[in-house]
């Protein structure tokens with residue numbers, strides 16, 4: 403059967419923008435089209451060219467909106483959907499007071515399944531088509547999320563969290579059960595359809611040396627799986643971690659010692675780093691993940707994007723729901739811009755939109771599959787309005803360039819700007835335009 407043509411203003415990136423004048427890094431087509439067939443983009447370009455040269459059965463006219471690659475969230479906690487906006491605490495108290503109790507509910511597989519559906523809908527409502535997710539400690543929570551994503555044909559990277567100490571019984575595994583459950587989940591889900599597995603020791607505080615050793619063994623046995631954890635988010639966390647691992651040179655050295663670093667490793671936060679840690683991140687190709695709304699909400703600190711980049715380190719960017727306060731990658735960029743302003747670092751809007759699409763895809767080593775509108779990639783597409791609210795419409799009335807428009811979307815946009823989200827070619831939002 404011939405495919406569906408989406409018509410609109412196309413914006414897609416070929417490489418990371420080196421500055422506002424870098425026009426080679428992206429394509430912008432005022433009257434563009436994307437042809438989607440069988441879950442893939444089979445052609446993209448000017449509407450006239452694509453419509454003339456391809457076979458298609460319907461046109462969905464999204465003009466005057468922008469068509470971009472679906473957004474990618476590289477660090478988010480699926481079992482924290484019910485604790486977003488929990489008051490007053492910094493990291494360790496927030497985990498003990500709100501997070502662990504909420505995650506203990508995911509021992510109930512039915513609850514996990516119900517929340518997985520809501521979580522995926524929230525992602526796509528906000529324009530996110532791929533998430534890298536922490537599940538709870540319970541294998542059933544990962545089962546629920548993988549099953550929900552498979553049902554939607556949605557790309558996902560996820561893992562059962564491993565944690566065997568310093569938390570309530572209801573959210574603990576053991577080094578052996580964490581290893582066994584992870585192995586079984588890898589066998590069941592990794593590489594199946596659009597799913598990838600992330601080996602997920604929560605962080606050094608909640609994993610014993612034995613558990614981190616077994617996490618390292620899993621990473622060695624499954625080199626094409628991802629590894630995700632947390633690093634140097636908060637000063638009290640760092641001090642407690644140093645007490646628990648007194649032999650380590652620094653926080654990163656703990657993960658390094660257990661063989662957990664590499665280009666498929668994602669390290670949430672990575673705010674307060676020592677020079678040796680920067681060198682080790684660069685050497686191993688590991689990826690810090692910037693979580694702006696979370697870092698502000700928990701008062702964790704200011705992510706030094708330019709400092710890391712200057713060392714050749716490639717950073718992801720993410721919501722970190724539920725310490726993050728918005729599912730929107732646009733709102734994430736808004737807060738990222740402000741955090742970088744406070745450090746006299748400028749986040750240009752071209753780089754911002756590259757970051758949440760192709761940039762995060764490159765961090766995952768998946769730019770051949772997601773993050774662009776290139777022919778041959780998976781048909782994850784987001785339709786974005788720059789006039790979604792009265793305030794945005796007012797701002798847009800004075801915007802003269804594409805950059806002004808993009809920056810307004812970056813700073814003022816949220817789920818109201820997401821007109822439609824296509825996952826593997828299928829529309830996910832039922833609202834009328």
Ligand code: GUN
Pocket residue numbers: 479493497501604605632635696722725
């Ligand atoms: N460090 C360990 N676990 C967590 C978590 O769930 N959220 C955040 N923000 N940091 C963590």
Ligand code: ZN
Pocket residue numbers: 477478479632670722
């Ligand atoms: Zn996190």
